[in-house]
Amino acid sequence: MTDSPLPIAVLISGSGSNLQALIDAEHAGHGYVIAVVISDRPGVRGLERAADAGIPAEVVVWTEFESRGSFSAALCDMADRHGAKGLVLAGFMRILAPNAIERFPNAIINVHPALLPAFPGAHAVENAIEYGVALTGVTVHFVDEQVDHGPIIVQEVVRVEADDDATSLHSRIQEVEHRLLPDAVSAFARGALTVQGRHVRWDQMPEEAIG
């Protein structure tokens, strides 16, 4: 347990509703402070949310780099420049290179709109509907070298209704994301998470969730 809030960088690519949840929870005293928001593209709603909250915002444009490695290194340099001790991928649609995982070991957190290891990748909600599952959900996990694969911090189930389309299901999934992600980031920031291999131990687990 640390006394001063842990500075984190939040990485986004789009609307930033999870960023907003992190901003709102930060005001509730969750043990972290958003030192910088970094987008891989300009003009997205998430950057406006950062500006509205008075949080420094930066754009590291993916297409300006020759490789995933140099892009990832630039992102980490930017996060370092703002003093970030952890990265939160909140709807960030790029895959980080191993150099980022080496620089932030067990300190990069991702939110994924399915119950991993089911439906990894960029179309998890659509894939769950197409497959016909009755239950899907949310996974918050540490990031490792493989896509949507690292140790699971917390998961929660969302039921798929017969008349769901991707929009309606994603909307209910996001309600859960907006609660689980700040809780997980808060636990990380307070030093309440211990990683042992693929397992993440919580000092205290939120009531609704299964970790």
Ligand code: GRF
């Ligand atoms: C979230 O559903 C997240 O799980 C997925 O992308 C979406 C981002 O939404 N990776 P937002 O930008 O936080 O609104």
